[in-house]
Amino acid sequence: xxxxxxxxxxxxxxxxxxxxxxxxxxxxxxxxxxxxxxxxxxxxxxxxxxxxxxxxxxxxxxxxxxxxxxxxxxxxxxxxxxxxxxxxxxxxxxxxxxxxxxxxxxxxxxxxxxxxxxxxxxxxxxxxxxxxxxxxxxxxxxxxxxxxxxxxxxxxxxxxxxxxxxxxxxxxxxxxxxxxxxxxxxxxxxxxxxxxxxxxxxxxxxxxxxxxxxxxxxxxxxxxxxxxxxxxxxxxxxxxxxxxxxxxxxxxxxxxxxxxxxxxxxxxxxxxxxxxxxxxxxxxxxx
Amino acid sequence: xxxxxxxxxxxxxxxxxxxxxxxxxxxxxxxxxxxxxxxxxxxxxxxxxxxxxxxxxxxxxxxxxxxxxxxxxxxxxxxxxxxxxxxxxxxxxxxxxxxxxxxxxxxxxxxxxxxxxxxxxxxxxxxxxxxxxxxxxxxxxxxxxxxxxxxxxxxxxxxxxxxxxxxxxxxxxxxxxxxxxxxxxxxxxxxxxxxxxxxxxxxxxxxxxxxxxxxxxxxxxxxxxxxxxxxxxxxxxxxxxxxxxxxxxxxxxxxxxxxxxxxxxxxxxxxxxxxxxxxxxxxxxxxxxxxxxxxxxxxxxxxxxxxxxxxxxxxxxxxxxxxxxxxxxxxxxxxxxxxxxxxxxxxxxxxxxxxxxxxxxxxxxxxxxxxxxxxxxxxxxxxxxxxxxxxxxxxxxxxxxxxxxxxxxxxxxxxxxxxxxxxxxxxxxxxxxxxxxxxxxxxxxxxxxxxxxxxxxxxxxxxxxxxxxxxxxxxxxxxxxxxxxxxxxxxxxxxxxxxxxxxxxxxxxxxxxxxxxxxxxxxxxxxxxxxxxxxxxxxxxxxxxxxxxxxxxxxxxxxxxxxxxxxxxxxxxx
Numbered sequence: 001x002x003x004x005x006x007x008x009x010x011x012x013x014x015x016x017x018x019x020x021x022x023x024x025x026x027x028x029x030x031x032x033x034x035x036x037x038x039x040x041x042x043x044x045x046x047x048x049x050x051x052x053x054x055x056x057x058x059x060x061x062x063x064x065x066x067x068x069x070x071x072x073x074x075x076x077x078x079x080x081x082x083x084x085x086x087x088x089x090x091x092x093x094x095x096x097x098x099x100x101x102x103x104x105x106x107x108x109x110x111x112x113x114x115x116x117x118x119x120x121x122x123x124x125x126x127x128x129x130x131x132x133x134x135x136x137x138x139x140x141x142x143x144x145x146x147x148x149x150x151x152x153x154x155x156x157x158x159x160x161x162x163x164x165x166x167x168x169x170x171x172x173x174x175x176x177x178x179x180x181x182x183x184x185x186x187x188x189x190x191x192x193x194x195x196x197x198x199x200x201x202x203x204x205x206x207x208x209x210x211x212x213x214x215x216x217x218x219x220x221x222x223x224x225x226x227x228x229x230x231x232x233x234x235x236x237x238x239x240x241x242x243x244x245x246x247x248x249x250x251x252x253x254x255x256x257x258x259x260x261x262x263x264x265x266x267x268x269x270x271x272x273x274x275x276x277x278x279x280x281x282x283x284x285x286x287x
Numbered sequence: 288x289x290x291x292x293x294x295x296x297x298x299x300x301x302x303x304x305x306x307x308x309x310x311x312x313x314x315x316x317x318x319x320x321x322x323x324x325x326x327x328x329x330x331x332x333x334x335x336x337x338x339x340x341x342x343x344x345x346x347x348x349x350x351x352x353x354x355x356x357x358x359x360x361x362x363x364x365x366x367x368x369x370x371x372x373x374x375x376x377x378x379x380x381x382x383x384x385x386x387x388x389x390x391x392x393x394x395x396x397x398x399x400x401x402x403x404x405x406x407x408x409x410x411x412x413x414x415x416x417x418x419x420x421x422x423x424x425x426x427x428x429x430x431x432x433x434x435x436x437x438x439x440x441x442x443x444x445x446x447x448x449x450x451x452x453x454x455x456x457x458x459x460x461x462x463x464x465x466x467x468x469x470x471x472x473x474x475x476x477x478x479x480x481x482x483x484x485x486x487x488x489x490x491x492x493x494x495x496x497x498x499x500x501x502x503x504x505x506x507x508x509x510x511x512x513x514x515x516x517x518x519x520x521x522x523x524x525x526x527x528x529x530x531x532x533x534x535x536x537x538x539x540x541x542x543x544x545x546x547x548x549x550x551x552x553x554x555x556x557x558x559x560x561x562x563x564x565x566x567x568x569x570x571x572x573x574x575x576x577x578x579x580x581x582x583x584x585x586x587x588x589x590x591x592x593x594x595x596x597x598x599x600x601x602x603x604x605x606x607x608x609x610x611x612x613x614x615x616x617x618x619x620x621x622x623x624x625x626x627x628x629x630x631x632x633x634x635x636x637x638x639x640x641x642x643x644x645x646x647x648x649x650x651x652x653x654x655x656x657x658x659x660x661x662x663x664x665x666x667x668x669x670x671x672x673x674x675x676x677x678x679x680x681x682x683x684x685x686x687x688x689x690x691x692x693x694x695x696x697x698x699x700x701x702x703x704x705x706x707x708x709x710x711x712x713x714x715x716x717x718x719x720x721x722x723x724x725x726x727x728x729x730x731x732x733x734x735x736x737x738x739x740x741x742x743x744x745x746x747x748x749x750x751x752x753x754x755x756x757x758x759x760x761x762x763x764x765x766x767x768x769x770x771x772x773x774x775x776x777x778x779x780x781x782x783x784x785x786x787x788x789x790x791x792x793x794x795x796x797x798x799x800x801x802x803x804x805x806x807x808x809x810x811x812x813x814x815x816x817x818x819x820x821x822x823x824x825x826x827x828x829x830x831x832x833x834x835x836x837x838x839x840x841x842x843x844x845x846x847x848x849x850x851x852x853x854x855x856x857x858x859x860x861x
Contacts, residue, residue, distance in 0.1 A: 009771035
C-alpha cells in the first residue's frame with residue numbers, strides 16, 4: 001500500500017461517510033383535507049415561530065437563503081402548499097381561505113405552536129393576511145415581501161389595452177383563484193400586530209444581456225407600475241396602526257433571491273418587536 | 288458439415304449469417320418475448336389506456352430499439368481483408384460459385400426480412416396510441432435503412448471504424464425523414480405525404496442496391512483503377528500537409544508524435560466534423576427558435592464527452608486502429624519505460640481534450656453572439672444575475688468552472704480505460720464496453736421513465752426525488768471510498784516522483800472543481816436554477832454533498848495506477 005494515499009483514503013472515507021449522512025430535516029405532514037402528505041421544513045428554536053408562505057407556484061425553496069439565517073434567532077417553518085413542490089394536491093378551489101385553513105391545520109399537526117410571525121411573498125402576501133384575519137389570536141406579526149396588492153391588480157387591469165386570453169376556470173390553480181383570494185383579503189380584518197411591508201421598486205440598472213423588448217418592458221414597469229405599486233403599498237400600510245414600509249431600490253419582485261439579507265433584517269426587527277410586546281406571552285400559551 | 292452436401296450456395300450464405308450471428312438473433316427474439324410477457328403482466332387498464340400506454344412507452348420503446356439494433360448488429364455482415372486492409376463483405380465469399388448480384392441480394396433481402404419481422408411483432412406494443420408515424424411508413428423506413436446500412440458497410444470498406452459516422456448521419460437523417468409526413472398535417476404540400484415518401488425511399492433503395500452491387504463487384508474483381516480514389520485523394524491531401532522533418536529529441540517525443548498521429552487527433556477531427564456537418568447548419572436553421580438554443584448548446588457541450596467514450600475505448604488499446612489488443616513488436620521494442628508510455632498517452636489525451644474544447648469554444652464564440660436566439664438562455668442568466676447581487680461576473684466564473692469540469696470529464700473518458708485496453712485481455716475489454724453500453728441504456732430508460740412520469744397522469748402524491756438522491760448519495764460515497772482505497776493499492780509499485788507529480792495535478796484539479804461546486808451551490812444558486820428550469824425541488828444539503836463527491840470522482844486516480852502494470856504484463860507477454 002502507498003502510505004500517503006492510504007492516509008488520504010482513510011481521510012476521504014471518513015469525510016464521505018459524514019457527507020453522505022447530511023440532509024435537510026424535511027417533514028411529511030398529513031394534510032387535513034384528504035389525508036395526503038405535505039412537505040415541510042422546520043429550523044431553529046425560540047418564539048415566535050416565523051412561518052413562510054411562498055408566492056404562486058413556488059416551493060419552499062423560495063426561502064432557501066432566508067430560513068437558515070432566521071433559524072439562528074428563532075424557530076421557523078416553511079412548507080409546500082398542496083399541489084406545489086413535493087406536496088400532494090389539495091381540495092379546490094385554491095383560494096386564500098382554503099389555503100389559510102390548510103396552513104392552520106398543518107401547523108397544529110406539525111405541533112408548531114403560536115404565536116406566529118407570518119412571512120408572505122407575492123401571492124403569499126394575501127394568503128398570510130387572510131390567515132391573520134381568520135386566526136387573529138395566533139398571529140403576532142406580519143412581514144409582507146412585495147405582496148400582490150388587490151388594488152394594484154385592479155389598477156393594472158384597468159390600464160390594459162389588450163384582453164388576456166380567456167381559458168376555462170381551473171379551480172386547482174392558485175392564480176385562477178386569485179380574484180377570490182383578493183376579495184377575501186380585502187374584507188379580512190387584521191389584528192393589531194406589527195406589520196412590515198417590503199416593496200421592491202428596483203433595480204435601477206438593467207442587465208445588458210436582456211433582449212431589447214424585455215428591457216423596454218422593465219423600463220415601462222419602472223416608469224408606471226412601480227410608482228403605482230409603491231402608492232398602493234404605502235396607502236395600505238398607513239391604514240394599519242403598527243404598519244411600516246421598507247422600500248428597496250436594489251430589488252424588483254424577487255426580493256427573497258435578490259436581497260435575502262434585507263428580508264432577514266426585517267424579520268429580525270419584527271420578531272424583536274413581538275418579543276418586546278407584553279401581549280406576546282399571553283398568545284404563546286394558546287394552543 | 289464435413290462430408291455433408293449443402294443444398295445450394297444460397298443456403299450456404301444464409302446458413303453462414305445464421306451461424307455467425309445466431310446469438311444476436313436469439314437475443315433479439317428473447318427481448319421480444321420478454322417484452323411480450325412483461326406487457327402481459329400489466330393489467331388491461333394500463334395496457335389499453337392512453338396514460339397506461341404512455342407509462343409503458345419508455346420500456347417498450349427501449350426494448351424495441353434494442354431488438355432492432357441487435358438485428359442490425361447481426362447483419363453487420365463483414366469480414367477483415369488483411370491484404371486490402373479493409374472490412375467489407377467477407378472476402379472468402381468471393382470464391383463462392385454465385386454471381387455478385389446474388390452475393391449482395393441474399394444478405395440484403397434476409398436483413399430486410401429479419402428487421403421487418405421484428406418490427407411487425409413489435410408494432411403490437413409500440414404503435415397503439417398517438418401515432419405520429421404510421422406503421423407502414425415506419426416499416427418502409429426501417430427496411431430502407433437496412434439496405435443503406437449494408438451498402439455503407441460494404442462500399443465504404445476501406446473506412447472501417449469511421450463508417451460509424453456515415454451510419455449515424457444517415458440514421459439521423461432517417462429520423463428527420465420519418466417525421467416529414469407528420470409536418471404534412473400543418474403544411475399542405477404533396478412533398479410531405481407518405482405516398483411521396485415511400486416512392487422516394489423505393490427509388491433510393493434501388494440506387495443503394497446498385498451502388499452495393501457495383502461496389503462489391505469491384506472489390507471482387509480486385510478493385511480497379513478507381514477502387515481507392517477517395518483514399519488516394521486523402522493520401523494525396525495528407526502528403527501536402529506540412530510534415531515534421533526535424534529529428535525527435537527523445538524517444539518520448541517520438542512516441543508522443545506517433546500516438547497523436549494514430550489516435551490523439553481523432554477526437555478533435557470528429558468533433559469538428561460534427562460541428563460543421565450537423566451543429567452549424569442546425570443552429571442556423573433554428574436561429575429564430577428561442578427554445579432551440581438551450582438544446583443545441585447542451586448537445587454541443589455533451590458531444591465531446593459522448594465522443595470521448597467510444598474513442599477512449601480505442602485510445603486505451605496499444606494501437607487504436609488494430610483489432611488486436613496485444614502490443615505489436617514495433618511498439619513493444621520502443622526504447623521507452625512502460626510508465627513513460629502511459630504518461631505519453633495521458634499527455635496526448637490532454638492535448639486532444641484541449642484542442643477539442645478549443646474548437647467548441649471557437650464555435651460558441653461565433654454562434655452565440657452572431658445568430659443564436661438567446662432569449663431562453665437569458666432567462667437563466669437573469670436568475671443568476673439576481674442571485675449573485677446583480678453582478679454578471681459570477682456567471683462567467685461559473686461558465687469557466689463548467690468548461691474546466693467538462694474538459695476534465697472528456698479527458699477522464701479518454702484515459703480511464705487505459706488499464707483495461709493495455710492489459711491485452713479481450714474479455715475484460717469487451718466486458719467493460721458492454722458495461723458502458725448497459726449503463727447508458729439503463730440511464731436512458733430511467734431518464735425517459737422519470738420524464739414520462741412527470742408528463743403522464745400525476746399520482747396523488749408527487750414523486751419524491753430525495754429518496755432517489757439519498758440512495759445515489761450513499762452509492763457515490765461508496766464509490767469515493769472505493770476510489771481512494773484502490774488508489775492506495777494500485778499506486779504502490781509506481782515510482783515516488785511520478786506519484787507526487789500526478790498527485791499534485793490531481794489535488795490542483797480537484798480543488799478547482801470543488802471551488803466550482805461551492806460557487807454553484809452557494810447562495811442557493813442551484814436551488815434557484817432547479818426552480819426556474821422546472822425541476823422538482825431537491826434537498827440542498829444532499830445536492831451539496833453530491834457535488835463534492837462528483838468533484839472528488841471526476842479526475843481519475845485509482846484505475847490510472849493500474850495501467851503501467853497492465854501494459855507491462857501485455858508488453859512482456861510475447
